[in-house]
Amino acid sequence: MRRIAIAFGALLIPVLCFGADQDSAGANSKLSAMLAAKDANGKPIISEEEQAYFAGLNDNLRGQLSDLVQKEVITRPEHLAILLGLGLRPQKMEVLLQNRCVLCHTDSESQSAENLFSVATGQPPTHMNIKEVIEDVHFRRGVSCAGCHGGDPTADFGHDFVKEWPEKDRQKNRAWVVQFCARCHSDPKTMHEFNPSLPTDQLAKFKDSPHGRTLLEQHDDRAPSCVSCHGVHGIRPAKDPQSKVYAQRVPETCGACHADPKTMEGFTRADGSPLPTTQLAEYRDSVHGRALLVRGDLGAPACNTCHGNHAASPPGVAQVSRSCSLCHSANASLFDGSKHKHAFDQHNWPECGQCHSNHAIAKTHDSMLGTGPGQLCGDCHREYAKDNPECMKTAEYFHDTITQLDQARTRFIAVSEKFAARGLDVEPINNQLTELGDALKKSRTYVHSFSRNSFQQVAAPGKEAVKRADELVNKATEEFKFRQIGLALSIGLIGLLMAAIYFKLRQMEK
Amino acid sequence: MESSFQKKKPEVNGAEESQGARGWLDRRYQLTPLFEFLRHKEVPIGSHWMGWYYLGGITMFFFVVQVITGVLLLMYYQPGEATAYESIRFLTTKVPFGWLIRSIHSWSAHLMIISLTLHMFSTMMLKAYRPPREMTWVSGYFLFVLTLGFGFSGYLLPWNKLAYFATTVGTNIVKSVPLIGNWMLQVLRGGQDVTINTLYRFFAAHVVILPLAFVGVIALHLLLIQRQGMAPPVGAKIAPRGMKFFPSFAMRDALLWLACLMALAALAVFLPYGPGIPGMDWELGDKADPLAPAYPGIKPEWYFLWEYQLLKEFPPHLFGLEGPQVCLLLIALLFGIWAIIPWLDRRAYRDQPSPAFSDFGWAAILFLTYLTLMGWDIGARGITDELAAMRNVARVCALWTLAVGTVVIVVRYWRFEHRWFILTGAALLQAALHGLAGISYLLSGLIAVVVAAIAIGISYTTRSRAESSHAT
Numbered sequence: 001m002r003r004i005a006i007a008f009g010a011l012l013i014p015v016l017c018f019g020a021d022q023d024s025a026g027a028n029s030k031l032s033a034m035l036a037a038k039d040a041n042g043k044p045i046i047s048e049e050e051q052a053y054f055a056g057l058n059d060n061l062r063g064q065l066s067d068l069v070q071k072e073v074i075t076r077p078e079h080l081a082i083l084l085g086l087g088l089r090p091q092k093m094e095v096l097l098q099n100r101c102v103l104c105h106t107d108s109e110s111q112s113a114e115n116l117f118s119v120a121t122g123q124p125p126t127h128m129n130i131k132e133v134i135e136d137v138h139f140r141r142g143v144s145c146a147g148c149h150g151g152d153p154t155a156d157f158g159h160d161f162v163k164e165w166p167e168k169d170r171q172k173n174r175a176w177v178v179q180f181c182a183r184c185h186s187d188p189k190t191m192h193e194f195n196p197s198l199p200t201d202q203l204a205k206f207k208d209s210p211h212g213r214t215l216l217e218q219h220d221d222r223a224p225s226c227v228s229c230h231g232v233h234g235i236r237p238a239k240d241p242q243s244k245v246y247a248q249r250v251p252e253t254c255g256a257c258h259a260d261p262k263t264m265e266g267f268t269r270a271d272g273s274p275l276p277t278t279q280l281a282e283y284r285d286s287v288h289g290r291a292l293l294v295r296g297d298l299g300a301p302a303c304n305t306c307h308g309n310h311a312a313s314p315p316g317v318a319q320v321s322r323s324c325s326l327c328h329s330a331n332a333s334l335f336d337g338s339k340h341k342h343a344f345d346q347h348n349w350p351e352c353g354q355c356h357s358n359h360a361i362a363k364t365h366d367s368m369l370g371t372g373p374g375q376l377c378g379d380c381h382r383e384y385a386k387d388n389p390e391c392m393k394t395a396e397y398f399h400d401t402i403t404q405l406d407q408a409r410t411r412f413i414a415v416s417e418k419f420a421a422r423g424l425d426v427e428p429i430n431n432q433l434t435e436l437g438d439a440l441k442k443s444r445t446y447v448h449s450f451s452r453n454s455f456q457q458v459a460a461p462g463k464e465a466v467k468r469a470d471e472l473v474n475k476a477t478e479e480f481k482f483r484q485i486g487l488a489l490s491i492g493l494i495g496l497l498m499a500a501i502y503f504k505l506r507q508m509e510k
Numbered sequence: 511m512e513s514s515f516q517k518k519k520p521e522v523n524g525a526e527e528s529q530g531a532r533g534w535l536d537r538r539y540q541l542t543p544l545f546e547f548l549r550h551k552e553v554p555i556g557s558h559w560m561g562w563y564y565l566g567g568i569t570m571f572f573f574v575v576q577v578i579t580g581v582l583l584l585m586y587y588q589p590g591e592a593t594a595y596e597s598i599r600f601l602t603t604k605v606p607f608g609w610l611i612r613s614i615h616s617w618s619a620h621l622m623i624i625s626l627t628l629h630m631f632s633t634m635m636l637k638a639y640r641p642p643r644e645m646t647w648v649s650g651y652f653l654f655v656l657t658l659g660f661g662f663s664g665y666l667l668p669w670n671k672l673a674y675f676a677t678t679v680g681t682n683i684v685k686s687v688p689l690i691g692n693w694m695l696q697v698l699r700g701g702q703d704v705t706i707n708t709l710y711r712f713f714a715a716h717v718v719i720l721p722l723a724f725v726g727v728i729a730l731h732l733l734l735i736q737r738q739g740m741a742p743p744v745g746a747k748i749a750p751r752g753m754k755f756f757p758s759f760a761m762r763d764a765l766l767w768l769a770c771l772m773a774l775a776a777l778a779v780f781l782p783y784g785p786g787i788p789g790m791d792w793e794l795g796d797k798a799d800p801l802a803p804a805y806p807g808i809k810p811e812w813y814f815l816w817e818y819q820l821l822k823e824f825p826p827h828l829f830g831l832e833g834p835q836v837c838l839l840l841i842a843l844l845f846g847i848w849a850i851i852p853w854l855d856r857r858a859y860r861d862q863p864s865p866a867f868s869d870f871g872w873a874a875i876l877f878l879t880y881l882t883l884m885g886w887d888i889g890a891r892g893i894t895d896e897l898a899a900m901r902n903v904a905r906v907c908a909l910w911t912l913a914v915g916t917v918v919i920v921v922r923y924w925r926f927e928h929r930w931f932i933l934t935g936a937a938l939l940q941a942a943l944h945g946l947a948g949i950s951y952l953l954s955g956l957i958a959v960v961v962a963a964i965a966i967g968i969s970y971t972t973r974s975r976a977e978s979s980h981a982t
Contacts, residue, residue: 420793423613423782425603487779491772498768505761 031069037077045077050084058090064097073100079107082119092134101145106130132234135242141194148180175216177225178206202226205311222263229253245309248292250302255280269314279303282360301327320358321351328352334448347384366406369399369447394452401459402447405440408466409433415473424476432469436462547736552752553759554742562636563740563759564766565629570728571767572622575774576660579615580717587667589713591706594669595797602794613778616792619661620784621774623813626657634851634871637858638741644852646738649731651849656724661811663716666709674798675805677712678704680814683821686834705800744863788886789815815885816878817841823951848874865930866966872922873933876915880941883907901948908945912938932969936962 035054037045046054054062065083068074074083083106088096096102104110106117117130133139138147145151166176182203184190191200206212214223229245236243244253257263259280267275283289283303291300306315306323315323325332335341335351344351355376356364371378377395385391412433416426439462446455535541553563586605588597601608630650633639639647666677681704684694700707753759783793789812810818820841824833847854857864889906893899915938922928936958943954 421783422780423602423609427603483779487775490775494768494772494775498765498772501761501765501768505758505765509758 031066034069034074034077034080046081046084049087050081053084053087057093061090061093061097064094068097068103073103074107076107076109079109082106086119086130086134088134092140095139095144096134099144101149101151102130102133129234132231135236136234137237138235143184143194172221173219174221174225174227175219177227178203178212178216181226202310205308209308209311210313222257224257228257245304247298247302248296250304251280251283251289251293254303279359286359286361287363288361299327317348317350320353324352330445331448334446334454338448338450340450343385364444366399366402366444369395369402371395371399394450397452398443398447398455401455401463402440402443405436405443405459405462405466408469409436409440412436412469412473419473419476419480422480424479426476429469429472429476432465432472436465436469439463439465548756549754551736551739551755553740553755555751555753558636558743560753562629562632564763565625565632566735567763568766568770569622569625569629571770572618572625573724573728575618575771576615576622577721579611579618582611583615584717589667589709591669591709594667594709595794598668598670599794609782610778612792613782614774616784617774617777617781619664620790620812621770623657623661626654627813630654631871631875635868636741637744637855637864637867639852640741640744640855640858640861641852643734643738643741646731646734647852648849649727649734652727653724653731655845656720656727658813659720660716660724661813663712663720665811666704666712667716668792668794669709669798670794671796671798671802671805672808674704674800675808676810677708678804679808679818680810681708683817683834683838686832686838688831688835703800744858745861787812789813809885812882812886816881819881819885825952828952865928866933868928869930869933872918873937876911876918876934876937876941879914880907880911880937880945883910904945904948906945908941911941911945915941930969932962932965935965 035046035051039045044051054065057065065074065080069080074080083096083103086093086096102117105115106119108116114128117128117133119130138144165180166173170176184194185198186200186203188200191198207216211223214220215225231244236246238245240246241248243249258275259277261277264275264277269275284293288300291297292302304312305326307313321332321335332352341351344354350358355368356362368376370376371381371392373379377399378392381388381391381395412429416429416433419429420426439459442458443455443462446458449455532541532545536545583601586597586601586608588594598612602612603609633647633650662677662680666673681695681698684698685691687694696702698708698711699705700711784791788809809815821834821837824837826833828836851867852859855864855867858867884903884907887899887903888910889903890899893902915934919931919934922931939961940951940954940958943949943957944951947954949957
C-alpha cells in the first residue's frame with residue numbers, strides 16, 4: 001500500500017508540473033502570438049533582428065515582457081516591435097520595462113504626436129526621443145520621468161505634475177527651470193545619494209553670473225537656463241563625448257547664442273560697447289580651437305576654461321593672466337617678475353592678452369620679437385617706451401639667438417635625415433638635436449622674463465648643442481668620405497684583378 | 511730498425527712522375543681522372559647568347575656572399591625579444607664595417623633572387639630541362655623554393671616593426687590551407703600569434719635548416735651539371751662548338767663574379783638600405799611592438815607581391831570555399847605545373863622546338879608582371895578615393911603590361927621568328943579586360959583562359975588537317 005502511495009506521489013509530481021507549465025504556456029502563448037503576428041501584406045511585424053533580440057533576452061526580461069502583455073500594458077505587436085527594436089542592453093531594458101510612463105508614451109495608438117517618444121535615428125535629436133531618454137544620467141540613476149514630472153511610474157495610469165512647476169506660461173518664462181533643477185542640485189543631502197562628488201553650488205554661482213542676472217532679475221528669456229546647455233531629456237555627464245557640455249562641444253553650445261547676432265542684440269560690455277559675436281569664429285581659428293576641435297587635445301581650453309561654467313563671466317583685465325597661467329604657468333611667473341609687469345599694470349593692459357590676443361590667439365612666431373616696423377616688440381616700444389635703445393638691443397638679441405637656434409635645428413634635422421639615408425649613425429646627432437630642441441623651447445619661454453641674463457642662461461646649452469652637433473656632422477661627413485675612398489680603392493683593386501684575368505684570357509685564347 | 515708501417519710506400523696509380531702539390535695529392539687521392547674530366551669539359555656555344563650560361567654561376571656567387579656575410583652577422587646577432595633588434599642596431603651603428611656587412615647581405619639576397627629567377631626563366635625558354643636533364647630542373651626548382659624560404663625567414667630576424675607586421679600578414683596566409691591550415695600556422699609561428707617564439711624558429715630555419723638543405727640540393731644540382739654538361743640547343747644534330755670549361759669559361763665566370771662584387775660594394779655604400787622600392791627596403795626603423803596597431807600599407811618583399819596581389823583579387827567566397835583557399839590552391843597548382851614542366855613539354859622531350867612552352871614562359875612573366883605592378887600600387891598616387899585609386903592602378907598597370915607585352919611579341923616575332931603567341935595573348939587579354947574594361951580580375955582570367963583554349967583547339971585542328979593533307 002505504501003509502495004502504491006509512493007508511486008502515485010511520484011506520478012503526481014510531473015502531472016502537477018505539466019499543469020503549471022500549461023498555465024505559463026497560456027501566458028506565453030499571448031506573447032508568442034504577438035511575436036508571430038503579421039501585417040495586412042502577410043509580412044511579420046516583429047522583424048528577424050527583433051526576434052533574435054527577444055530570443056537573446058534572459059528569462060527575467062522575457063517574463064517581464066510576458067507580464068506586460070498579459071496585463072495589456074503592451075497591447076499591439078507594433079508597440080512590442082518598437083521596444084524590441086531599441087536593442088537595449090539587459091540592464092537598460094529592465095529599467096525601461098519598469099517605467100510605465102515610457103511604456104505608454106511609446107505606443108503611437110494611445111498617444112498624440114507631441115506626447116509620443118520617437119525612436120528614429122538620424123533625425124535631429126528632439127527632447128522626445130526614447131534613445132536619448134534611456135541615456136539620460138538621471139534616468140540611469142533612478143530619477144526617471146516622475147522625478148521631474150511627478151506621478152507614480154509604477155502605477156498603471158495617472159499624471160500629477162509636481163508642485164514646483166508654474167501653472168501657466170511655463171514655456172515663456174524659463175526662470176523657474178533653474179529653481180526647479182536646484183531643488184536637488186543645490187541640496188547636498190539629496191545629491192550625496194546620487195553623486196557625492198558633484199558640487200551643489202551651481203545655483204549660487206549662476207545667480208551671480210551675467211547669465212543668471214539676465215534671466216532671474218531682468219527676466220530676459222534669451223539668457224540661458226540649465227536646459228539651454230545641458231539639454232532636457234538625454235542629459236549626459238560632462239565627460240560623455242555626446243554631452244552638450246563635453247569639452248569639444250562647449251564652443252558650439254556657447255556659440256549657439258554668442259555667435260548669433262540676433263540673440264546677442266542689445267547686450268553690451270562693461271564699457272557700453274556692443275557684445276561681439278565673432279568669438280566662436282575667432283576661437284575656431286585660434287591655436288586653442290585647433291588643438292581642441294581639430295587635434296582632439298582635451299587639455300586645450302574651451303570657453304568655460306577661462307570664463308567659468310555656471311558663473312560664466314568675462315575675465316577682467318587683472319584676471320586674464322590668471323586664466324592663462326592655469327596652463328602657461330612658467331610664462332606667467334616669468335612675466336610677473338619682469339619689468340613689463342609694472343609697465344602693463346600702469347597702462348591697464350590685460351598682460352598676456354595684450355600681445356597674444358584673447359579668442360583669436362594665433363601660434364606665436366619668432367618674428368614677433370623683431371624690432372622692425374610691423375613687428376610686435378618694435379612697434380610697441382616705439383609707441384610707448386620712447387624707442388629705448390637698450391630694450392631694442394635686448395629684443396634683437398632674443399630674436400637673433402632664437403632664430404639662429406631654430407635655423408640650426410632645421411639644418412641638423414635635414415642633415416640627420418640625409419645621413420640616415422646614407423646608412424650613417426645619426427643617433428649622436430639626434431641626441432644633440434633633442435638638447436637643442438629643449439633649449440630652444442626654454443629660450444622661447446624665457447623671453448617672458450624680458451631679462452637678457454635669464455635668457456642667456458637657458459639659451460647657452462642650445463648654443464653648446466649646436467657646436468657639438470656641428471662636430472658630429474663633420475665627423476659623419478668624414479666617415480662618408482672614408483667609405484667613398486674605401487669603395488674607390490676596392491673597385492680599383494677588383495678592376496685590376498679583372499683586367500689581369502681579362503688579358504690572361506685573351507692571351508690564352510690567342 | 512724501421513717498422514713495416516714506415517717502410518710502406520703510398521699506393522700510386524700511374525702518377526708517380528707528377529711533381530709538386532698536384533703530384534703529392536694525386537699519389538694519395540688519385541685525382542688524375544677528375545683533372546682529365548675537367549680538362550676535357552666543354553660548354554656548348556654558338557647557337558644562342560652565352561650570357562644565359564653564367565646566370566647559375568652568378569646565383570651561386572651571391573649564395574657564397576650570403577654565407578660569408580651571414581656568418582659575420584651571426585657573430586653579433588643575438589635572437590631574443592630584448593636583443594634581436596638591439597644587436598642589429600649595434601652592429602650597424604657601432605661595429606666597424608657592420609653597416610657594410612648587413613647592407614651587402616641584404617643587397618646580395620635580392621640580387622640572388624633576381625639572378626636565380628632569370629636563370630630559371632632562361633633555362634625554361636631554352637628548354638634545357640629536356641631529357642636527360644629533368645632532375646637538374648627539379649633540383650633547381652627546389653633551390654628556388656628554398657631561396658624564397660631564406661628571404662621570408664630572414665626578413666623577420668631584425669625584429670623591427672615592418673618585418674613584424676609583414677611576417678604576421680605573410681604567415682596568416684597558411685591559415686587558408688584546407689584542413690591543416692591552423693596547425694601549419696601554429697607550427698610556423700610557434701603559437702597562435704607572431705611572437706618571439708616565431709623569431710627563434712625563423713632564426714633556426716634561416717641559419718641551420720635552410721642552409722643545410724640548400725647545400726645538399728645545390729651539391730646535387732652541380733653534380734648533375736658536371737656529370738651531364740650544359741644543355742646544347744634544341745635539335746642540334748651536330749655537336750655545337752665548345753668552349754673549354756677550364757680555364758676559359760671559369761675565368762669568364764670569375765670576371766663576372768668580380769663585377770658583381772664591385773656592384774655589391776657600390777650599392778652598399780650609396781644605397782645602404784636598398785633602392786627605395788616597396789618590398790626592397792631594409793631600413794631598421796622602429797622595434798617591433800606586438801601591441802601596436804598594424805602598420806599601414808604593409809607589403810611583402812617584392813618577390814611575394816604577386817601572390818599578395820592575387821590574394822587581394824579573390825572574393826571572400828568562391829565555389830563554396832573561402833576565397834583565400836581557392837587562391838592558395840591556384841598558386842599550388844601553378845607551382846606544381848612549374849615543377850613538372852620537363853614532363854609536360856612533350857615536343858621538347860622529343861628534342862623538337864616547342865613554341866607553346868616558350869610562349870607559356872613569356873605568359874608567366876607577363877602574368878607576374880601585371881600582378882607585381884598592381885602590388886606596388888603604381889598609379890594610386892594623389893587619388894584619395896580608395897575605389898578610384900584601385901581602378902586607376904589597374905588601368906596604369908594594364909597599360910604598362912600591354913606595352914611590355916607588345917615589345918616582347920614584336921621582338922620575338924622579328925628577332926626570333928616566333929609564331930605562337932596564344933598564351934602571351936591570353937595574359938595580355940586578361941590585363942586589358944581587368945585594367946581597361948573594368949571587368950573583375952578573376953572573370954577576366956576566365957575569359958582569357960577560354961579564349962586561349964579555343965585558339966589552341968583551332969590551331970591544333972588546322973595543323974592536323976594541314977599535316978594529313980600534306981601526307982595525302
